Amino acid sequence: MTWDWQVFLKDDGSGRTYLEWMLDAWGWTLSVAGASWVVAMVVGAFVGTLRTLPYSPWLVRLANAWVELFRNVPLLVQIFIWYFVIPKIFPVMKDLSSFVLVVFALGFFTSARIAEQVRAGVQALPRGQRYAGMAMGFTTAQTYRYVILPMAFRIIIPPLTSESMNLLKNSSVAFAVSIAELTMFAMQAQEETSRGIEIYLAVTALYAISAFAVNRIMAVVEKKLQIPGLVVAGATGGGH
Amino acid sequence: MFGLDLSFVNWDIISRFVIKGFIFSVQLTVVATLGGIIFGTLLALMRLSGKAILTVPATIYVNGMRSVPLVMVILWFFLLVPASFYSLIPGGSNYRAEISAVITFVAFEAAYFSEIMRAGIQSISRGQVNAGRALGMTYAQNMRLIILPQAFRNMVPILLTQTIILFQDTSLVYAIGAYDLLKGFTTAGKLYGRTEEAYLLAAVVYFVICFGLSFMVKRLNSRIAIIR
Numbered sequence: 001m002t003w004d005w006q007v008f009l010k011d012d013g014s015g016r017t018y019l020e021w022m023l024d025a026w027g028w029t030l031s032v033a034g035a036s037w038v039v040a041m042v043v044g045a046f047v048g049t050l051r052t053l054p055y056s057p058w059l060v061r062l063a064n065a066w067v068e069l070f071r072n073v074p075l076l077v078q079i080f081i082w083y084f085v086i087p088k089i090f091p092v093m094k095d096l097s098s099f100v101l102v103v104f105a106l107g108f109f110t111s112a113r114i115a116e117q118v119r120a121g122v123q124a125l126p127r128g129q130r131y132a133g134m135a136m137g138f139t140t141a142q143t144y145r146y147v148i149l150p151m152a153f154r155i156i157i158p159p160l161t162s163e164s165m166n167l168l169k170n171s172s173v174a175f176a177v178s179i180a181e182l183t184m185f186a187m188q189a190q191e192e193t194s195r196g197i198e199i200y201l202a203v204t205a206l207y208a209i210s211a212f213a214v215n216r217i218m219a220v221v222e223k224k225l226q227i228p229g230l231v232v233a234g235a236t237g238g239g240h
Numbered sequence: 241m242f243g244l245d246l247s248f249v250n251w252d253i254i255s256r257f258v259i260k261g262f263i264f265s266v267q268l269t270v271v272a273t274l275g276g277i278i279f280g281t282l283l284a285l286m287r288l289s290g291k292a293i294l295t296v297p298a299t300i301y302v303n304g305m306r307s308v309p310l311v312m313v314i315l316w317f318f319l320l321v322p323a324s325f326y327s328l329i330p331g332g333s334n335y336r337a338e339i340s341a342v343i344t345f346v347a348f349e350a351a352y353f354s355e356i357m358r359a360g361i362q363s364i365s366r367g368q369v370n371a372g373r374a375l376g377m378t379y380a381q382n383m384r385l386i387i388l389p390q391a392f393r394n395m396v397p398i399l400l401t402q403t404i405i406l407f408q409d410t411s412l413v414y415a416i417g418a419y420d421l422l423k424g425f426t427t428a429g430k431l432y433g434r435t436e437e438a439y440l441l442a443a444v445v446y447f448v449i450c451f452g453l454s455f456m457v458k459r460l461n462s463r464i465a466i467i468r
Contacts, residue, residue, distance in 0.1 A: 072450035073443045074408035077422060081443055085436045165307075172309035176414060183311050187415070196319045200312070208307045 007195040008202070018189055018199075025185035026206050032102060032181055033171040033210075037164060039107025044114025045153075049144060051115065052122040054130075063115065070112035075173050079105040083177040102174045110167045117159045121152035154225055161218035165211045172207070182206060245437065253428050258445075261424025264338060268345055268420070269407045275346035276406075277399065280353025285383065287358055298354070305351035311415050317344040318416045337418035341410075349406055356398050360391035397461045404453050408446065421445070 008019040016024075050056075050063035070078070082105040087093045093101075125148060133143030153160075175184040186203040190196040286298035305313065318340045325339075326332040332339055364387050372382035392399075411422045419427075422442050429438025 068451060069447070072408075072447045072454065074411040074422070074446055076411045076414055077439065077443050077446055080439045085439055088436050169307075169309040172311045173412065175311065183309065183315070183415075186312065186315060190315075190319070200316055200319065204308050204312055204316070207309055207312065208304075211307045 003198065004195055005198055007193050007198055010193070012189070012192065018193065021189070022182070022185055022199075022202060022206070025180055025182045025203075026210075028179060028181040029168075029171055029206075030210065032099065032106065032174050032179060033168045035099075035103040036106035036110060036171065037167055039103060040110035040114050040163075040167060043108065043111035045118055045149075047111060048115035048118025049122070049149065051119040052148075053140070067112045067115050070109050071116075075106070075109050075170055076176055078109050079173060079176055081105075098177050098179060102177060102179055106167065106170060106174070110163065110170070113163050113166075114160065117156045117163065118152060120159075121156035122148055124155055125151055154227065157218065157222045157225070161215060161222075164214050164218060168211055168214055169207065245434065253432075257428040257431075258421070258424040261419050261421040261427075264419055265407065265410045265421040268338075268342055268410045268413070269403065271342055272345035272349045272406055272410075273399075273403045276349030276353040277357070279346065279350035280355075281357045281388070283350060283354035284357040284361060287354070288361060302351045302354050305348055306355075310348060310409055311412050313348050314341065314344050314412060314415050317347070337413065337416045340416065341413040341418045345406070345410070349402075352402060353399070356395050356402060357391065359398075360395035361387060363394055364390050393464075397457055397464065400457045400460070401454070404450050404457070407453075408450060411446075 008022070009017050012018050012021050047063045047066050050059050051067070053059055073081075079102060082101045083098060086101070087096070129147055129151060130143060133147040138146065171181060172183040174181050175187065178184065182203050186199055189199045193199065283298045283302055286294040287302070289295060318337065321340050321343060323333075323336075326336050329335075329339060368386055368390065369382065372386040377385065410420055413420050414422060417423075425438040425442035425445075426435070429435045
């Protein structure tokens with residue numbers, strides 16, 4: 001077998017090279033993953049916090065239902081539902097671009113996993129932390145804001161790191177609704193050029209580099225947020 | 241309701257389109273779980289062997305697989321498995337996507353199961369290892385009779401959870417057009433012009449299966465916890 005890396009300098013028929021197309025696609029992958037990450041973090045932190053509230057059984061049930069719903073349906077099916085079904089049921093959402101719909105799908109899917117980690121993090125704290133907040137005369141909201149969540153989020157940074165990397169990898173599923181991201185590029189360029197191995201190698205490398213970058217960024221965040229002298233064991237994560 | 245019409249669904253459609261896909265999804269899940277656990281345990285043993293010639297390739301394989309999206313791995317195998325391979329299997333050339341999917345999932349899941357098994361083996365206390373050695377067991381006997389059975393048992397809930405995730409991930413064979421549960425629904429939906437309803441039904445079926453299974457894992461988990 002011979003390599004033909006020149007394929008990346010060829011014109012793809014629209015005046016740009018395959019290399020430029022691939023870098024564009026990388027940009028789409030990073031934007032989808034980045035926007036979904038924000039949605040997942042905000043919603044996940046909120047839902048995960050609700051699941052640990054004392055004295056609010058209905059909010060806890062609602063938040064638990066949220067997690068079960070988004071965890072037990074495959075991501076691909078969720079993306080199809082956001083793309084095909086939701087705009088039909090809610091005509092208001094007809095004008096949303098497929099990018100926004102995929103960000104919702106991926107963000108909500110991941111939010112369930114984040115919520116699970118947040119709940120585990122809050123429940124891993126000794127009960128005394130909550131009592132300490134109450135003894136200070138804090139309201140529940142203040143206890144969470146100043147005592148529980150700052151501790152819980154530090155504990156769960158390792159599993160959040162792996163969830164963030166999962167999110168990046170899961171963004172590949174967006175190919176299914178024709179987002180012009182890396183996997184879509186890989187499939188189309190492979191068909192057009194028949195240089196599948198070179199194309200796939202390059203795309204795989206970009207995914208690996210991106211995942212590694214996420215890992216390093218989170219390591220820096222972890223170090224920055226570390227409380228000197230405090231050692232906490234991370235909760236275990238799972239999944240892909 | 242909401243402009244949806246589910247009246248097209250009947251037993252005939254389910255048995256013609258959905259069952260076939262469901263069977264493949266289940267087969268893929270079962271084969272990938274068993275194969276993944278077998279190869280994953282081997283990979284874990286390689287990584288824990290302490291011999292660089294075994295540790296290094298196993299580590300590269302596991303970390304490599306885990307840093308690439310499953311969809312890309314599916315595409316890779318579909319590209320790389322040679323056409324002559326499919327003709328080794330009777331009738332195989334008609335089921336290229338399906339056969340390639342099975343190979344992919346075993347290879348991919350082995351990396352994830354190996355991490356679970358590695359954690360399981362490491363969770364066994366040194367005393368157990370030493371006890372085996374004190375009885376004069378070889379390394380292989382010690383692994384087979386003392387450590388692996390306990391490691392496996394400790395990890396059963398996590399292995400089952402991974403299997404549920406695996407079942408959901410089988411829907412990604414969409415990328416190469418294999419006929420799975422999701423494809424069964426979409427095919428029927430397209431044929432009757434009811435795409436949206438088909439996706440909704442697929443979501444409900446996946447949800448019921450995965451929720452039911454994870455409920456069972458949770459119960460098993462609490463029973464195992466009491467025994468321990």
